[in-house]
Amino acid sequence: MRCNAKTLKGSRCKKKAHSDGKFCAHHGNKKGNLKPSNAELKIRYATVAEMLIKGLTRPEILRHVKEIWSSSEATADNYISQANNIISESVKKDLDSLKNLAIARFTDLYKRNYTIQDYRECRQVQSELNKTLGINEPKKLDHVSSDKSMSPKGWESWYDRDRGKEDKE
Numbered sequence: 001m002r003c004n005a006k007t008l009k010g011s012r013c014k015k016k017a018h019s020d021g022k023f024c025a026h027h028g029n030k031k032g033n034l035k036p037s038n039a040e041l042k043i044r045y046a047t048v049a050e051m052l053i054k055g056l057t058r059p060e061i062l063r064h065v066k067e068i069w070s071s072s073e074a075t076a077d078n079y080i081s082q083a084n085n086i087i088s089e090s091v092k093k094d095l096d097s098l099k100n101l102a103i104a105r106f107t108d109l110y111k112r113n114y115t116i117q118d119y120r121e122c123r124q125v126q127s128e129l130n131k132t133l134g135i136n137e138p139k140k141l142d143h144v145s146s147d148k149s150m151s152p153k154g155w156e157s158w159y160d161r162d163r164g165k166e167d168k169e
């Protein structure tokens with residue numbers, strides 16, 4: 001039997017179909033069945049992603065994939081790894097948009113505090129923004145804020161204490 005697929009030009013494929021299926025090796029899979037289209041594959045990956053999110057185990061997913069699409073174990077494993085990619089991509093995207101939202105909020109807060117000349121709060125907002133942006137503040141600043149000695153007096157006593165240590169070394 002001739003392959004049932006159409007070429008890109010619209011004419012019928014001239015190759016011989018696989019003995020068990022309707023398509024040739026180029027158009028079909030190993031069993032001669034039609035290969036899923038890219039759109040169909042996307043749906044399959046998303047379906048498997050849902051299974052993973054629901055907490056289905058690999059054997060359960062393999063069983064479902066075999067039932068729904070009569071796919072082999074290797075194909076099912078490929079679907080699982082593609083589904084995992086989709087999940088980690090979407091987590092990254094969610095994190096990115098949450099990060100952008102946080103940056104926008106901190107920027108707005110900074111402006112509001114600057115307007116009312118609350119520079120201490122401005123510094124606090126900037127510090128939080130830095131954390132969100134992953135900008136590491138110097139360790140000494142962390143020390144100051146962690147023991148809440150943010151006043152100039154606190155700074156001095158801390159500075160003297162630290163300098164005293166250095167002098168002893």
Ligand SMILES: [Zn+2]
Pocket residue numbers: 003004005013014015023024025026027028
């Ligand atoms: Zn063909």
